[in-house]
Amino acid sequence: MEVLKKINIVRFEDGNQVPKEDIVILESRVNFYLNGEKIISTMCIPQDEDAHMVGFLLSEGVIDGVGDITSLEVRNSGLEVWMEARSNQKNLINLYKEKTLVSGCGGGITGNTGNQIEIEFNASDLRIEGGWILEHVKRFYQESELYLQTGCVHKAMLLFANGEFLESEDIGRHNAIDKVCGKARLKEKDPNEGILIVSGRLSSEMVTKAVMHRIPIVVSRTAPTFLGVKTAQMHGITLCGFARGKNMNIYTHPSRILF
Structure with a gap:
């Protein structure tokens, strides 16, 4: 589906009104169906819809891996995704409730009160040279096509030590992470072996995505929140802002960054 639209605008330019043509991003409601039942509607850019659903359900603990999926199909011109899969019914029921992530190695809490999901502490031995990461961060922003055209999207990249990478863009920061993690899983690449580079601030919800996808290093050009730092510290995530x-700035677990 085409995700860019041209519109006519009036630009205020040096004290004058100037007619212009502008490009804006398409925002659509995409519905996710699991085992024949609609489970959620999400406002997003209608691209990478199958990866989006996979990443979202993994981040919510509804499925444990792509091995749980028996069928996955994008329908209705990209506005519906239908999945048949073995699912965690407890987490599915609690999909819309507040959750607490509990570290499997020390009892850290990274969310609001409510239903608990136990997550093992991330003990990844991944080590990456800091300058190499910064070079890719620079390229990350230079090559964001939809952002350069519209100024209206967030981007997420999974970067692997061999230089391979996957990336996604969306109007939502969380959507971009779900999409790129879903892409990785569908391509049988393990996010635990990668670095997540994101365009947005490192809030607790963003870091929680990394916790759920087992990503050991998260990097952003912008700032973290205090709860984002606390979440990363308690769950073994190296957080760089x-x-x-x-x-x-390396806020937590700096031993993964080589100097």
Whole structure:
């Protein structure tokens, strides 16, 4: 589906009104169906819809892996995704409720009160040279096609030590992460072996996505929140913010970044 639309606008330019043609992003409601039942509607860019559903259900603990999926189909011109899969019924029922993530190695809490999901502490031995990461952060922003055209999207990239990468863009920060993680799983690549680079701030919800997808290193050009830092610390995530030029702040578990 075409995700860019041209519209006519009036631009205020040096004190004058100037007719212009502009490009804006298409925002659509995409419905997810699991085992014949509609489970959620999400406002997003209608692309990578199958990966989006896979990443979302993994991040919510509704499915444990792509091995649980028996069929996956995008329908209705990209506005519906239908999946048949073995699912965790408890987490499916609690999909819309507040949750607490409990570290399997020390009892850390990273969310609101409510239903608990136990997550093993991320003990990944991944080690990456800091300058190499910063070079990819620079490229990450230079090559964001939809952002350069519209100024209206977020981007997420999974970068692997061999230089391979996957990326996704969406109007929602969370959607972009779900999409790129879903892509990785569908391509049989393990997010636990990668670095997540994101365009948005590192709030607790963003870091929680990394916790659920077992991603050991998360990097952004912008800032973390205090709860984002706390979430990363308790669950073994190396959290890097303000990654710009030759510098970045490492807030948690710095041993994964080589100097």
